[in-house]
Amino acid sequence: MNTEIQNIKQRFEIIGNHSGLDRAIEKAVRVSPTDITVLVAGESGVGKEVFPKIIHQLSHRKHNKFIAVNCGAIPEGTIDSELFGHEKGAFTGATSTRSGYFEVADGGTIFLDEVGELPLTTQVRLLRVLENGEFIKVGSSKVQKTNVRIVAATNLNMDDAISKGKFREDLFYRLSTVEIKIPPLRERNTDIILLFRKFASDFAKKYNMPTVRLDDDAQRILKNYNWNGNIRQLKNITEQLSVLEKERAINGEMISSYLPDPKNNLPALISKNKSENDFSSEREILYKILFDMKRDLNELKKLTSNIKKSNSTDSEKIDDIQSLLPRKFNEMENSNDENDSLLEDNFEHKNDKYSFAEEINEEETLSLQDKELELIIKALERNNGRRKAAAKELGISERTLYRKIKQYDLEL
Numbered sequence: 001m002n003t004e005i006q007n008i009k010q011r012f013e014i015i016g017n018h019s020g021l022d023r024a025i026e027k028a029v030r031v032s033p034t035d036i037t038v039l040v041a042g043e044s045g046v047g048k049e050v051f052p053k054i055i056h057q058l059s060h061r062k063h064n065k066f067i068a069v070n071c072g073a074i075p076e077g078t079i080d081s082e083l084f085g086h087e088k089g090a091f092t093g094a095t096s097t098r099s100g101y102f103e104v105a106d107g108g109t110i111f112l113d114e115v116g117e118l119p120l121t122t123q124v125r126l127l128r129v130l131e132n133g134e135f136i137k138v139g140s141s142k143v144q145k146t147n148v149r150i151v152a153a154t155n156l157n158m159d160d161a162i163s164k165g166k167f168r169e170d171l172f173y174r175l176s177t178v179e180i181k182i183p184p185l186r187e188r189n190t191d192i193i194l195l196f197r198k199f200a201s202d203f204a205k206k207y208n209m210p211t212v213r214l215d216d217d218a219q220r221i222l223k224n225y226n227w228n229g230n231i232r233q234l235k236n237i238t239e240q241l242s243v244l245e246k247e248r249a250i251n252g253e254m255i256s257s258y259l260p261d262p263k264n265n266l267p268a269l270i271s272k273n274k275s276e277n278d279f280s281s282e283r284e285i286l287y288k289i290l291f292d293m294k295r296d297l298n299e300l301k302k303l304t305s306n307i308k309k310s311n312s313t314d315s316e317k318i319d320d321i322q323s324l325l326p327r328k329f330n331e332m333e334n335s336n337d338e339n340d341s342l343l344e345d346n347f348e349h350k351n352d353k354y355s356f357a358e359e360i361n362e363e364e365t366l367s368l369q370d371k372e373l374e375l376i377i378k379a380l381e382r383n384n385g386r387r388k389a390a391a392k393e394l395g396i397s398e399r400t401l402y403r404k405i406k407q408y409d410l411e412l
Contacts (some may be wrong), residue, residue, distance in 0.1 A: 004029060012050055015198050016191035020183035024051065027180045032058035037130060039115075039175045040153040042182030045232030051180055052111035052151040061149060064108035067101050072114035079122050081138050090139020102135055102146045109149045115175065116156035116167055123168045126150075130174045150175070185227040185234065192222050195231060199238035210248045212241050217252030225259055297371075373408050376401070380410075 005025050008014070014025070031038055032055045040048045049068070056066045074082050081090075085100030101110055112118075118126065129135050130150065134143050152175045161167040185192065196214065204211040214222070227233055237258050241250055375394065383389040391401040 008054060012054055014047075014050060015195050016188055017194075018183060018188040018191050020181075021188065021191070024180050024182055025054070027178065028054045029058060031055065031178050033060065035149050037149070037175055037177045038151045039177075039179045040151065040182065041158075041179055042153075042155065043184045043230055044155045045230035046182040046184055047231050048153040048155075048182055049111070049113065051182070052109065052153070055151055056109040056111075056149075059109070059149070061108050065105045066109045066111070067105045068111040068113060069101055070113045072117035076119045079119060080125060083122065084125060084135045084137055086138035087140045090137075094139065097137075100135075100137065102129060102148055103144065105148050106146050107148070109151060112150060112152040114154060115152040116154040116158065116161055118167075120166075120168065123171050127168065127171045127174060130171070185230040186225075189223040192227075192234065193219055195234055196222065196238055199235050200242060203239050203242040207243060209242065212238075212245065212248050212250050214255070215249060215251050218250050218255040221252050221255050221259070372404070376404055376408070377410070 005022055008025055008029060009016075014021070028038075028051050038052075038055060040051045042048050052068070053066070056062060069083070071079065080086075081094075081098065081100065083100050083102055085098050085103055086094050088094055088097045112126075125135060129146065129148075133145050133147060135146060136143055156167075158167060158172055158176075162169045162172060185195075193214070200211050200213075222234075229236070240258055241255070245254060247254070376390070379390040379393045380387070383393065387401055387405075388398050391398040394401065
């Protein structure tokens with residue numbers, strides 16, 4: 001098998017001796033004689049496009065068409081027409097009947113690159129082709145048959161795409177009957193120098209100039225670099241060095257100037273759901289306000305109880321009571337109607353984190369309701385029944401005041 005793999009590498013110009021690469025080639029060779037659907041997985045730039053060619057050329061379909069389709073490059077509105085064809089008049093601009101790739105490649109192989117970018121509606125059509133070889137042109141009702149082998153490729157994490165509802169799970173399992181994984185370049189550091197030499201030789205011939213060479217320090221830097229762009233990035237840098245550098249001997253300092261700083265490529269730490277975090281922070285503030293209100297209301301109850309016991313109208317104590325009320329109502333004034341509802345819900349329902357209902361006994365609740373009713377009545381009387389003015393004085397929204405009027409069945 002090793003001899004066969006080496007022959008495949010020479011035929012398709014594959015550079016490298018990494019065990020993961022050899023395993024991927026071996027898989028491709030074994031599935032080629034069959035009609036099994038294959039999914040080639042790997043990061044962008046690792047060379048996934050070579051493997052569908054291997055599979056097609058080693059299969060019994062090699063004398064028929066091989067069509068490569070970049071699913072991510074075709075607009076969503078035209079992808080169905082490109083793949084399955086359309087009838088004349090099916091949509092604006094459809095001036096004639098057109099055959100799609102599945103009709104043209106009948107008996108051959110279709111390579112669907114970036115298959116994870118397919119729209120969900122197109123995924124349904126593709127699933128039908130995989131299940132029974134049938135498809136319908138856009139704008140037609142006639143079912144057509146096709147005999148094509150599908151090889152797909154993706155650089156996406158398909159488990160994530162499925163969990164987010166962007167890719168159908170049943171289609172994934174149909175496509176990945178056999179999955180071939182291509183290792184990233186960072187895991188093939190022994191192959192990096194071989195690839196660089198191959199690219200340098202190719203560019204020297206292309207631009208008719210001497211081949212660039214790496215010293216030991218430059219080789220070490222290339223081997224230790226992360227290569228987020230994989231082989232495509234290495235090829236790009238090799239071309240830049242070949243064209244821009246006058247010196248053909250490349251040292252570490254020279255090579256470093258062409259490599260992006262890995263620190264600048266680090267992803268920003270951004271919350272997955274900013275809106276949920278924002279709401280959580282706002283809720284914490286509201287809970288704090290509620291606790292402060294409860295504390296002050298308990299103080300209010302104690303003061304009123306002392307006044308009743310002493311049967312006194314001590315003006316200083318009355319001032320203490322009045323000073324507690326506007327402070328909390330002013331804090332409530334900044335809340336919108338939605339926040340008012342949230343505050344009320346937290347008083348009425350037991351909260352898992354703070355358990356408000358457990359902290360306020362029945363006697364306190366009744367007492368608070370009496371005080372609330374009394375305050376509302378006085379505010380309405382002072383403002384001659386004008387709800388907007390009364391709500392402003394109480395420090396609550398007009399909508400909340402309206403609910404309280406209905407709750408206490410007040411007649412105005």
